[in-house]
Every structure is written in structure tokens, then in C-alpha cells.
Amino acid sequence: MEKKKLAYLQIHPKDNVLVALRDLPAGYEVDFEDKQFPLIEAVAAKHKFTISDMHKDDEVYMYGVLVGKVNYDLTKGSLINVNNLRHASDDFRLGKRNLGWSKPDVSMYKDKTFLGFHRSNGKVGTANHWLVIPLVFCESRNVMTLKNALEEKLGYQVESKDYADEVDVMIAKFQAGASVDELLDVDLSAAKANKSKSRLFENVDGIKFLNHEMGCGGTRLDSDALCGLLAGYITHPNVAGATVLSLGCQHAQASILKEEIQKRDPQFDKPLYIFEQQFEGTEQELMQKAIKATFAGLSLANAHSRQPAGLDKLCIGLECGGSDGFSGISANPALGYVSDMLVSLGGSVILSEFPELCGVEQELSDRCVDEETASRFMSLMKTYNAKAEADGSGFYMNPSPGNIRDGLITDAIKSAGAAKKGGTSPVVAVRDYPEPASQPGLNLLCTPGNDVESTTAEVGSGANVVLFTTGLGTPTGNPIAPVIKVSSNTKIYEKMNDIIDINCGTIIDGEETIQEAAHRILDYVIDVASGEKMAKAVVLGQDDFIPWRRGVSL
Numbered sequence: 001m002e003k004k005k006l007a008y009l010q011i012h013p014k015d016n017v018l019v020a021l022r023d024l025p026a027g028y029e030v031d032f033e034d035k036q037f038p039l040i041e042a043v044a045a046k047h048k049f050t051i052s053d054m055h056k057d058d059e060v061y062m063y064g065v066l067v068g069k070v071n072y073d074l075t076k077g078s079l080i081n082v083n084n085l086r087h088a089s090d091d092f093r094l095g096k097r098n099l100g101w102s103k104p105d106v107s108m109y110k111d112k113t114f115l116g117f118h119r120s121n122g123k124v125g126t127a128n129h130w131l132v133i134p135l136v137f138c139e140s141r142n143v144m145t146l147k148n149a150l151e152e153k154l155g156y157q158v159e160s161k162d163y164a165d166e167v168d169v170m171i172a173k174f175q176a177g178a179s180v181d182e183l184l185d186v187d188l189s190a191a192k193a194n195k196s197k198s199r200l201f202e203n204v205d206g207i208k209f210l211n212h213e214m215g216c217g218g219t220r221l222d223s224d225a226l227c228g229l230l231a232g233y234i235t236h237p238n239v240a241g242a243t244v245l246s247l248g249c250q251h252a253q254a255s256i257l258k259e260e261i262q263k264r265d266p267q268f269d270k271p272l273y274i275f276e277q278q279f280e281g282t283e284q285e286l287m288q289k290a291i292k293a294t295f296a297g298l299s300l301a302n303a304h305s306r307q308p309a310g311l312d313k314l315c316i317g318l319e320c321g322g323s324d325g326f327s328g329i330s331a332n333p334a335l336g337y338v339s340d341m342l343v344s345l346g347g348s349v350i351l352s353e354f355p356e357l358c359g360v361e362q363e364l365s366d367r368c369v370d371e372e373t374a375s376r377f378m379s380l381m382k383t384y385n386a387k388a389e390a391d392g393s394g395f396y397m398n399p400s401p402g403n404i405r406d407g408l409i410t411d412a413i414k415s416a417g418a419a420k421k422g423g424t425s426p427v428v429a430v431r432d433y434p435e436p437a438s439q440p441g442l443n444l445l446c447t448p449g450n451d452v453e454s455t456t457a458e459v460g461s462g463a464n465v466v467l468f469t470t471g472l473g474t475p476t477g478n479p480i481a482p483v484i485k486v487s488s489n490t491k492i493y494e495k496m497n498d499i500i501d502i503n504c505g506t507i508i509d510g511e512e513t514i515q516e517a518a519h520r521i522l523d524y525v526i527d528v529a530s531g532e533k534m535a536k537a538v539v540l541g542q543d544d545f546i547p548w549r550r551g552v553s554l
Contacts, residue, residue, distance in 0.1 A: 005510035008032075008049075011329060012064035017048040017080055019325060019407075021508055030077065039077045046325025046407035046471075046489075048080040059088065063328065063416035065359050066090045068409065080409060087410040089359035092381075094374055098366040101424040104337060104515070106344045109522070115306035115530040116313060116464075117237065121265055123438075124313035125237035126464045126529040127205045128304050129480045130297055132243045132290075133230055135257065136215030136250035139277065143245060146290060147209045154298075155199030156206050157541060163287055165191035170295040171200060183296040188288045201302040204240070205531075207294070208479035210545050216250035222549050223251035228434040229547050231260035232460030234272065238480045240301030241271035243294045245286070248278030264436055271297040306531060312346030314529060315438045317463030317481070318421040319352070321451035324471025324488055325407020328417020330507040330517075331469035331488040337518035338467065338525070339423035339442065348438045350463050351422040352447040352454050354384055358395040359412035360419040364444065368427040377430040380446045402472050421469065431461060433548055438462030451476045452544040455483060465525055475499045477542025482528050482535040486521065499536050 008018045008030065018032065020043045028039045032051055043049050048062070054074040059066055068085040078084070117125040134143045149163035150156070153171065169191040173183060210233065214226045234242045234257075246254050254274050261268050273293035280286040318335055320327060339349045351357075357364060361381055368374035388394045395411050408414040428441030434457060437443040445461050447454040451474060455466055459481045466481055468474075471488040473496040487493040490505030502521055506512045512520075527533040 005508075009329065010051075011062060014064040015061050016052060016054075017050055017060055017062060019048055019329065020045050035076070037077045039079075040075055041079050043079050044407075048325075048407065048409075050074050050076050050078045050080065052076045054078075060085060062413055063360075063420075065363075065412070065416050067359060067412035067416055082404060082409055085409050087412055089412040089415075090362060092361035092365060092378060094371060094378065095362065095366045097368070097370070097374075098363075099369065099426045101340070101426065103344045103425075104341050106341050109311060109341065109345060112526065113308040113310055114314070114526050115532075116309045117240075117304050118307055118309065119237050120269055121235075121267060123237035124309040124464070125239070126314075126482060127238040127480060127531070128203060128301060129205055129239050130207045130241055130243070130294065130301050131210060131233060131239055131480070132207060132294065133210045133233070133245070134212070134215070135227075135230070135244060135246040135252045135254060137213045138216070138247040138250065139245040140211045140213075142277070142283065142287065142290075143209050143211055145287065146243075146294070147207075149291070150207055150294065154201065154207065163291060166288060166291050170291060174200065174295065174299060180296045180299060183299060184292050186292055188291070201298050203302045203305050204298055206479075207298070208543060210479060212545065212547050214547055214549070215252035218251075218549065220251055224256060225434050225550060226252050226547050227256040228260045229457070229460045231257055231264055232434055232436065232462070233480060234270070235261055235265045235268060236459065236462070236464070236480060238464055239270070240304060241297045242273070243290055243297065244272070244274040245290065246274060246276045248276040271300050273297060310346070311342065311526070312440065314342060314525070315348040315350065315462045315464050316342060316525065317350045317352070317455065317458030317466040319451065319455050319458065319466055319468040319476075319483075320356070320418055320421065320470065321468060321476055322470040322472030322474040323403055323408060323414060323418065324492075326488040326505070326508055327408075327469055327471045328420055330514075331471070331486045331504040332417055332420040333514050334504050334507065334517040334521060335421040335467050335469060335486065336423035337514055338521050339421065340425050341518065341522060343423070343425040343441050346440055348440050348443060348462065349422070350437050350443045350445050350458050350461060351419075352445040352458055353418060353449045354381055354446050355388075355395045355411070355449040356415045356418040357381065357444075358385070358415045360416055364419065364422070364427060367425075367442075368430065373427060373430050377427070377444055380430065380432060384446065421467075433457050433550075434460050436462050448548060450546075450548075452546045453548045455544065456546050457548060465529055467521065467525070469504075470500065473499065475537065475540065475542050477535075477537030477540070477544055479543040479545055483537045483542070484521075484524065484528060484535045485537065499540065499542075501536050
């Protein structure tokens with residue numbers, strides 16, 4: 001049956017504004033329920049208009065929740081904009097548990113598998129990477145030197161060739177069948193070049209370099225959180241092992257990193273090589289040891305291969321960036337249905353971006369499995385917002401100029417749509433950054449709304465795939481987990497299809513339902529998780545990595 005494309009939409013029966021699904025001219029005759037009226041002015045697609053006369057301070061509802069109050073009297077058919085609407089949201093309190101939900105039919109996925117990398121702790125990766133990490137920004141230059149020396153020589157892209165001769169010697173030794181111990185004992189003092197650009201380690205998807213500007217000089221809270229985040233990446237199922245460079249005197253000590261690793265994986269057995277420059281001596285000694293260790297580790301990582309795994313081994317991060325007025329009615333609810341399907345299959349999902357849950361706290365806290373979990377969520381939300389307000393901001397300042405331009409006038413409007421990514425299943429756990437959040441079911445993770453900081457955090461907390469919705473377009477990716485971009489509208493998908501993987505504008509266009517789009521998304525996730533398709537962000541090498549400083553970031 002052909003699906004009809006509508007001109008406007010009421011999202012929830014309680015809503016007293018409608019969303020324009022296409023550009024509507026001034027004077028356009030609206031026929032909604034028992035009301036007929038003309039639009040006072042033109043309403044662009046994605047924007048909202050009133051369905052009755054409103055008086056100053058009257059409440060505006062969308063998605064069934066309070067999203068703002070009008071600043072002055074409005075006639076029905078008026079365009080909602082930043083001048084006549086201000087942010088407002090309902091207060092929230094500990095309520096009764098509301099754990100009932102309609103599980104989607106997942107019978108067609110019951111026996112499906114993906115091809116992943118099985119780790120000894122029972123987790124399964126969707127990729128197989130080696131990490132090179134600085135514990136402090138002082139080592140960033142050395143990390144970049146390793147990047148320039150290793151990436152091109154090993155077939156993982158790029159540019160410069162510092163320490164390239166040493167890499168050539170290691171290639172020759174590996175190809176000659178050298179053991180791990182022999183690789184660690186190679187003499188690199190007289191290295192000579194032997195150029196090779198093909199990928200040497202066929203089962204290793206990449207060497208990823210997680211440079212950052214933290215580790216010392218800030219608060220101990222930030223340096224400890226950095227160690228927790230890096231431990232999350234090292235223990236991540238998409239990672240086979242890591243080389244870590246430390247200066248030695250910084251706040252982010254190697255001992256703290258090891259403690260954080262043990263918290264996340266008490267039986268941790270991946271190869272991990274840590275070098276402190278103040279102990280090793282010269283840069284040359286440090287770098288040559290790091291190259292030898294990295295090669296030894298890569299040879300071990302290369303022994304892993306993809307094997308079938310159940311979909312319960314997937315942990316999907318739910319993210320949005322560059323959102324628009326269609327995000328909450330197309331791409332985000334499609335992800336919400338994917339979330340419910342994966343939870344029904346025994347998998348894990350992570351919903352983060354706490355500033356973009358403002359106004360839906362009551363619903364989410366009521367969906368928490370117990371009062372302790374609900375109380376933690378409410379406490380984190382209140383503490384975060386209070387800190388933002390003390391620093392002269394607040395969740396109400398979250399929408400960007402692009403969000404506002406495309407219909408997200410208040411933070412509550414943006415949040416009500418963003419929360420749709422979490423579906424309807426119960427909240428099984430609430431985690432604070434950078435805690436692990438991969439418990440089967442729906443996890444809430446406290447992060448900023450900042451796209452890269454939040455994506456970085458979700459992956460550090462266990463997401464082995466990220467689904468990222470966008471209405472305006474964004475290139476965001478991650479070094480170790482594929483970030484699959486999902487557009488809310490067809491126009492941006494066609495305009496930026498080099499960075500966007502999936503179009504959910506088909507829902508707005510009346511070509512498919514939310515459920516049909518969700519099935520298409522999950523099928524794509526399985527292909528990407530199996531290595532059969534590459535997310536656009538991976539193809540482009542979009543390796544964004546920004547740890548969150550626990551100051552205010554919205």
C-alpha cells in the first residue's frame with residue numbers, strides 16, 4: 001500500500017502545536033481534528049505552529065511533555081520561534097516503577113549472528129585494533145612520531161616516515177618468522193629501509209593513536225577520569241592490546257591506569273606495554289622499545305580472526321549530533337525501535353547526553369528497574385545542571401544555532417526528541433562517566449551533549465558500534481568503534497552521502513514506517529559488525545577522540 005506524505009503532524013495527543021513536514025505558505029488552510037484555520041505566516045518544514053489561541057505564559061507541549069512557555073499572546077496558526085517561546089520543563093521526583101513495555105517481534109533475528117573477534121573475558125569485538133596511547137599530553141609528540149613511522153609502512157594510511165627504517169627492519173624480521181621474544185630483542189641501531197605499503201597484519205584493522213591534552217595540570221578528578229576512560233578503551237572488545245607512553249611524573253600515573261583496567265577486567269590478559277620516558281632515558285631508546293613492543297603486540301593481535309557471535313554480544317551506543325526538527329520523529333524513534341529489538345535479543349544499548357534528557361527525567365526515572373537506579377539518575381541530572389547554572393549556563397542553553405534554525409527552539413524540545421533513541425524498555429543501569437555501561441538492556445551514561453565527547457565516552461564504556469543520528473550533517477567518528485550515521489531527512493542524506501550511511505528521511509517522505517526503517521538499520525549494523533560493510537566514518541578515517549573534562553560542557 002502506498003504511504004501518504006502528510007503536510008503536518010501531531011506527535012502526541014497531548015501536544016498543542018503541530019510540526020510542519022514540508023514548507024507551508026502563509027494562509028495555508030490547516031484542517032486538524034475539528035479545527036480549521038489559516039497559517040498566520042509561512043512555516044518552514046521542521047518548525048511548529050499553534051493549533052489554538054494562546055495567552056502569555058501558557059504552556060506548550062510536544063511529545064506529550066512540557067517544552068516551553070509562550071512570551072506573549074499568540075493566535076492559532078502562529079509560528080513558534082525563539083522570540084515567542086522560552087524553555088520550560090516539568091520538575092521530577094521519585095515515582096512509581098513503570099516497567100511495562102511492548103517488546104517488538106524479533107523472531108526473524110533470533111538465530112542471526114555477526115562475525116566478531118572473541119575475547120577471553122567473553123566479550124566480542126566488531127573490529128580488531130591496536131592502540132598507542134599517551135598517558136599525558138607531554139607524550140603526544142612521541143605518539144605522533146610513532147604514527148608517522150608506523151601507519152604508512154604497515155598499510156594503515158598516511159604520511160611521514162620518521163623511524164621508518166626501524167619499522168622496515170621489524171617487517172623483515174616478522175616476515176622471516178621471528179617469535180614474539182625475538183621481535184622484542186631486535187637490534188635497531190643499524191636499521192635500513194625495506195619499503196612496503198601493503199597491510200602486513202591482515203587481521204588487524206588498524207593502529208589507533210589516542211592523542212589528547214590531559215593527564216596533568218588539571219584536577220585530579222580529570223586525570224583519574226582520563227585513566228578510567230583509557231582503561232575502557234584498552235579493555236574494549238574491539239582492542240587487542242596497547243602500547244602506552246608515559247612521561248613518569250604526571251597526575252595520570254601508570255599505576256592508576258592499571259587499577260582502572262583491573263576494575264573493568266580482573267582477568268585482563270591482553271598484551272599491554274607501558275614505557276616511561278623519564279625511566280627509559282633518550283627519545284631514541286624510548287621509541288625503539290615502543291616500536292619493538294608494538295610489533296610484538298601486532299603479531300599477537302594478528303592471530304585473532306572473526307568468528308560467529310550472537311546479537312546479544314552487540315553493545316550499541318545511541319548518539320545524535322547536528323539534530324533538526326525531524327530528528328525526533330524519524331531517525332531517533334527508528335533508533336529507539338532498534339534499541340528495543342536489541343534489548344529483546346539480550347544485547348546492550350547506551351543512551352547518554354544528559355543535557356539532552358532535560359524534560360523527560362520523570363519518564364526515564366520511572367522506567368528505572370529500582371528506586372536506587374532512579375535516584376542515581378535524578379541526582380546526576382540535578383548535580384550536572386546545578387554545576388552548569390553556577391558557571392553561568394544551564395541545560396536551557398544547550399541548543400546550537402543550527403538546532404534552533406532547524407526547529408529545535410528550546411532544550412526541552414530538543415531533549416524530548418533526543419530521548420526517543422532510548423526506545424521504551426526499562427533502564428537497567430545508570431552510570432557516571434567513565435564507568436562501564438554494557439549491562440544487557442538499556443543503560444544511561446552521564447556525558448555532555450557534545451558529539452565527540454559523548455561518543456568518546458560511550459565507546460569507552462563498552463559500545464562496540466555507535467548509531468549516530470543527524471539532521472544537519474556531521475562527520476563524527478571514533479578510533480576503535482564504527483560510527484554509523486543516520487539522517488533524519490532525505491535532503492541532507494543526498495547532500496552529504498559521503499559521511500552519512502543510512503537515510504531515515506524515508507519516514508518523513510511516507511515511504512516506510514519507523515519499524516521498517518529500524519529493521520533496515522539493524523541489518524546494516526550486523527553487516528558492519530561483521531566487517532562486511534564499512535561505516536563512512538571508518539572509510540574517511542574520522543578518528544575523533546576527546547576526553548571529557550568534568551567542568552561544564554553541554
